[in-house]
Amino acid sequence: MDTKPRVVAVGAGLAGMETLFTLRRRLGDRVELALVADRDDFEFRPGTVYVPFGGAEDDLQIPVASPAQRQGITVEHGAVAWVETEPKRLVLTDGRTLDYDFLVLATGAAMRPERVPGLAEHAHLVGSLHQMRELGRTLRRLRDAAVDGSPQHALFLVPPGNCWPGPVYELAFMLETWLRRSRVRDRVCLTFATFEDRYMEALGAGLHPVIGEKFASRGIISHARSVVTEVEPHRVRFADGTAHTFDVLVSTAPHAAAVDYEGLPKDRNGFLLTDAETRRVRRTDAVYAPGDAGDFPVKLGYLSLLQADAVADDIAARIDPASVAEPRRFDPVGLFVLEMLDEAVFARTPLAMTGEPDRSGEGRRVGVSPIWHLGKKTLGAYLPQRFRAGHPVHGGLRQDAVSLGLRGLSKAMSEPVEES
Template sequence: MLADRVVVLGGGFAALETAFQLTAMVDPNRLHLTVVSDRDHFLYRPGLVGLPFGAAEAPLHVPLSMALDRWNITRRLACVENVDTERRIVHTNRVMPIHYDHLVIATGAQAHPHGVPGLAEHAAQISSPGQLHRLGERFQWVAHNAGHGRPQHVLFVVPPGTVWPGPAYEIALMFDTWLRRRTVRHQVRITFATAERAFGEQLGAGLHRILADEFATRGITGETDLPVTEIAEVHTCFDDGSKLHHDLVVALPPHAAALWHDGLPADDRGFLTCRPDRSLVGRDDVFAPGDAGDFPVKQSFLAVTQARAVAAAVAARITGRPVDTGFEPTALCVLDTVDKGILVEAPLTAEGLVRVDHDRVLSGPAWRAAKYALARYVPMRYRHGKPALPRAGHGLLTAARHFLER
């Protein structure tokens, strides 16, 4: 019997979790697995928020070669150019096309700063490691000026079209704590303006209450339902006609699909249209877990749980067994404030809406410890070619929650 050819496009959470889950679910004699990525490492993106405050970047990178070789997964370092779903072929910038029986598109989302006039030119963005290192340098200048008696105003902006605003909230709260520890917080005004109707809107009312309380306690001016229309060098304009002057503006840019696939169903930002099991509408042999798909909430834990469900669906098609794991959407994350962590658990509907009165938000120093334990655990698992999630349960973070609540 010929092995089924499974091709996974991408090198992030959804791609690696799908690949490593498949190696655990399917007899290797029945599976020929190929991972196509334009980079040779995995980046643990939740850890990027610490870079402006001196955290090391190196532990966030996981080389892919040894992890994939461990399970005889074929590696293709290449850029995807197009997918021919009729002939089941992936074309890359390399010479040879790649044939598949099952395709997993996990190419993620990409920042599009030009979606807001002036954002690319005048804002400090928080998307890539390089941008976050440069933001740390800008923060140092703010603290230097404040320490010399020059009042500063730092504006944080979350525009429409942002797929996951969590990093903006984390960095704003971490910045507040960082300034206090340098005894210059009184010289720095911090404003947080978001297009969301509530703070952390995607994850429910509980998170809004916690963030609103944090802002009030810390003296951060928070504004909701305030979309930005233009960012200039010293001021930012909003759609209600207001204008805020600032010394530094920090922005999380809008996002769209990292790759647009002609001929595949997608929304107006290129995110692929999926059924609840993350298979593409009209294509039973193509799946899109994580940020490449159209699930409205895009966050690393959701990407991992979607990937596990996709791996189970592909494994069922290969083995002929029933699917034993479905996608049960739950957003689970910890926001770091330096002095503590804020745990958010939000069960979602199939449409990505928070189930009313089912969201849970807890805070305390122990949750920050859990976040950093997770930051070690996931890269370690991927470095050894193992999935982040076990076959049952939600892994380390859920276990930590159960332990700390006892």
């Protein structure tokens, strides 16, 4: 090529940043990289679950400009109006146009609480740093009321259409530990209700009995197959005719694509339809959708990183075949540590391309230990450091050592699980 090929990524999140950082590592200065971002900071969402309980916030907001500058990535501030595939051009809402040779659409998913009547008005939604700060203030008021002798009820809710309920599970268990440490656990009723047939069913049947036992041992009332139909002030109604009252309602919401890309193939929720292994958008030659913007139904940060690696390798191999001996393909393995503040549950589940667990039984492991709590805290500090430095999460000697340690720990501190 007479000029350097240009890769433009839209979205300053896990998938977009990982893709660009990996491409720089793979191709060096043989490629021009650009990032379109609609904000100055990237929030590291996995770490926000600690914020309601006094967790530090300093490392959770990562400036976009400084790591991009370190890697020679041009940052364009703005939002997408539409995408053209012939000619290859991206149009921003302010009228600017950006040409590309390869385009990475990593704009993620967004919650749509309006799909459940009353949810937006009466629930504390789980997600952003701002939402977690507000939840923390509410939980402190709940604890203070319990200290003053007023019984309280906190209800945790997972509605239909949600693609990743993990943080709601974590917050339920973390609140139980926090209240117990505050010596007011006996004055607060905790209830968990989810539409799922089994607890954390996205990661297979193996977690259901483990989480169910933890709910029971910690005195958390739990209900699966509870489909919310409406939220009223201090009351949630379900499809089976039952209702639960609450003083505090903590919920996630149905998901849909954060950006609607007119003209590109997508499902009914706006998620871009992709090739399973490369995450290339169907019926396009050079457009990719790693992470939550794509159609893989489980929206989990670890899976976003795996998809970004596959996208980066596919693009690098097309630009310079010698740069990647064996391009990585997206092999969906769900890896999740469910935090409880005093211990944690580790789960590793190979998934089929549908998002359903691979029922072959190979490679699925579950473990419970205080060590996983420490491990999650350590990884939560390590990953933002990688992004701040402009390095991909997956790559380099330090990450190889971390991955090796994680594999060893998973074998020592978890057990194989058979699908029932």
